[in-house]
Amino acid sequence: MNVYEVFLKKAGKEEFRHAGSLEAADDELALVLARETYARRAEGDQMWLVERRHIVVADEDYVAPNADKPHRHNDGVRVAERRRAGSDRA
Amino acid sequence: MGRSWGSVAEFEGFLDAGGIVEPVDAMPDEYRQHVFRFIELHANSELMGGLTERDWIPKAPGLRRKLAVLAKTQDEIGHAHLLYMVAADLGVKTRVEMLEDLFANRGRFHNVFHYQAVTWADQVAIAYLVDAAALISQQAVFKNCSYGPYKRILRRIVAEEGFHMRHGEEMLLVFAEGTAVQREMFQAALDRWWWPTLHMFGPPSKPDDALLRWHIKSERNEDLRDKWVQKYATLLTGYGFVPPDPDLRRDPESGRWVTGEIDWAPLKATFANLGPDSARRVADAARHWNETRWVREALESVARRAA
Numbered sequence: 590m591n592v593y594e595v596f597l598k599k600a601g602k603e604e605f606r607h608a609g610s611l612e613a614a615d616d617e618l619a620l621v622l623a624r625e626t627y628a629r630r631a632e633g634d635q636m637w638l639v640e641r642r643h644i645v646v647a648d649e650d651y652v653a654p655n656a657d658k659p660h661r662h663n664d665g666v667r668v669a670e671r672r673r674a675g676s677d678r679a
Numbered sequence: 680m681g682r683s684w685g686s687v688a689e690f691e692g693f694l695d696a697g698g699i700v701e702p703v704d705a706m707p708d709e710y711r712q713h714v715f716r717f718i719e720l721h722a723n724s725e726l727m728g729g730l731t732e733r734d735w736i737p738k739a740p741g742l743r744r745k746l747a748v749l750a751k752t753q754d755e756i757g758h759a760h761l762l763y764m765v766a767a768d769l770g771v772k773t774r775v776e777m778l779e780d781l782f783a784n785r786g787r788f789h790n791v792f793h794y795q796a797v798t799w800a801d802q803v804a805i806a807y808l809v810d811a812a813a814l815i816s817q818q819a820v821f822k823n824c825s826y827g828p829y830k831r832i833l834r835r836i837v838a839e840e841g842f843h844m845r846h847g848e849e850m851l852l853v854f855a856e857g858t859a860v861q862r863e864m865f866q867a868a869l870d871r872w873w874w875p876t877l878h879m880f881g882p883p884s885k886p887d888d889a890l891l892r893w894h895i896k897s898e899r900n901e902d903l904r905d906k907w908v909q910k911y912a913t914l915l916t917g918y919g920f921v922p923p924d925p926d927l928r929r930d931p932e933s934g935r936w937v938t939g940e941i942d943w944a945p946l947k948a949t950f951a952n953l954g955p956d957s958a959r960r961v962a963d964a965a966r967h968w969n970e971t972r973w974v975r976e977a978l979e980s981v982a983r984r985a986a
Contacts, residue, residue: 590982592764609832610764612774614982626757629750632835646703649682 592641593619595626597633605637681705694894699827702768713889714826715771717896722762723781724789729755730964731792735802747846751806754839761836765828782965789813790946791875793954800854800861800868806847808869808876812907814840816880823897855918862919869915870923877938878946880904912936 590612596605608627613619619638628636655661681703684690690707700706700714732752739748767774780786791809796802817840821833854865884891884899891899913936915922926939948954952961 590979608835609761610768611760612764614978615985618978618981622760625753626760627835629753629757630839 590614591619593623593638594641594644595623596637596639597627598635598637599633600635605635608632610641691892694825698825699830700825701827702770709889710893711769711771713893714829714895715766715769717890718762718766718769718826718829719772719777720787720789722759722766722777723786724792725755725762726759726778726781727788727792727960727964729759730967731796731805731960732802735796735799738799739802740799744850748802751843751846754843758836758839761832765832768828778968782961782968784952784961787950787952790878790949790954791872792960793949793952793957794871794875795956795959797871798864798868800864801871803847803850803854803865804868804872806843807851808847808872808911809879810840810843810847811911812876812879814844815903815907819898819903820896823894825894851918855920866920869920873922873924874941874945877904877908877941878943878949880907882943882946908936908938 591614592610592612594610595608597608598605611619611622611626613622616638620636623636623638627633681701683705684693684707687707687709690710694700700710729752732748732755736745736748736752739745763774763777766772766777772780777786781788791805796805814837817833817837821830821837824830824833851865854861880903881900883901888896888899890896912922912927924939926937928937929935930937945954949957952958
């Protein structure tokens with residue numbers, strides 16, 4: 590048996606979202622089980638099934654360091670100060 | 680991969696700050712065991728509840744109700760499926776091991792599924808009272824549970840339990856507005872199900888309850904029970920039914936309902952699978968498991984061919 594991860598998407602601008610997982614013998618049976626388990630009340634109209642063993646998982650230590658690169662953001666503080674100073678003068 | 684903590688105290692600090700644990704994290708083993716047992720109990724209860732519900736599909740009065748009970752059965756079995764997947768990912772037991780333990784009478788499930796539903800009114804009492812109790816407990820877990828996969832999967836389970844409750848109250852209306860015989864029928868069912876429903880929340884939580892300390896549950900058993908009593912004592916008496924508790928009264932000052940003393944012996948019997956209907960229910964579930972063995976074997980041969 591294989592473990593599959595189930596993703597659902599509603600029409601429109603929403604992205605695919607992880608709904609949960611299931612165990613099935615093959616892709617066709619996984620689709621049947623996914624529809625009956627995760628979309629009984631039309632929770633989505635598009636569905637992706639991915640075998641869990643095919644998901645590439647990144648290490649958190651690899652992903653997380655990008656949180657400490659402030660040069661990739663701009664907090665807008667300097668511009669805001671200048672604007673405030675400008676409106677005080679007016 | 681996943682996070683780890685230097686000590687249990689550090690882990691508890693993470694939980695107290697609202698941290699959410701994921702299956703890849705190196706969680707303390709005791710936490711893993713507690714979460715696992717809690718989810719396994721929930722999964723078993725959904726499955727046993729679904730199987731009882733199924734017994735009532737042919738007996739439900741009218742096509743519309745048969746369809747509703749059919750859908751509800753599918754929901755409960757579906758919930759069991761979702762929960763067994765989440766529990767299996769904790770790596771304590773596989774999905775099949777949990778099922779085999781349950782059918783070999785080594786598993787546990789909620790007390791209310793250790794009693795027999797005698798008439799259709801019992802089934803309605805279960806839908807109206809027991810499902811509401813389950814919903815109150817699950818909502819409390821869903822709001823604040825520290826184990827991510829369980830919290831996420833509860834979102835859909837809680838939504839569907841909401842449908843069941845509305846269905847239950849609609850069916851109750853038929854009895855409440857019905858003939859004297861119908862009203863007596865529901866009263867008799869209420870007499871059977873009132874106390875088991877109060878028991879369902881469990882004995883008062885201990886001060887050092889690990890489930891509370893680790894934010895697996897967020898509210899004490901007695902508080903959840905009280906929430907249910909306040910709402911359902913009002914609704915039931917409003918429909919003219921009488922809960923079978925001679926000491927049930929409204930506190931004259933606060934206006935809140937106060938129940939009589941709860942006898943915990945029947946609940947303790949269900950913990951050991953020694954409730955009035957435990958043996959029949961487990962044997963019935965085991966029989967289905969054995970009768971469907973050929974389906975699982977056929978599926979496994981498909982999986983082997985696909986590999």
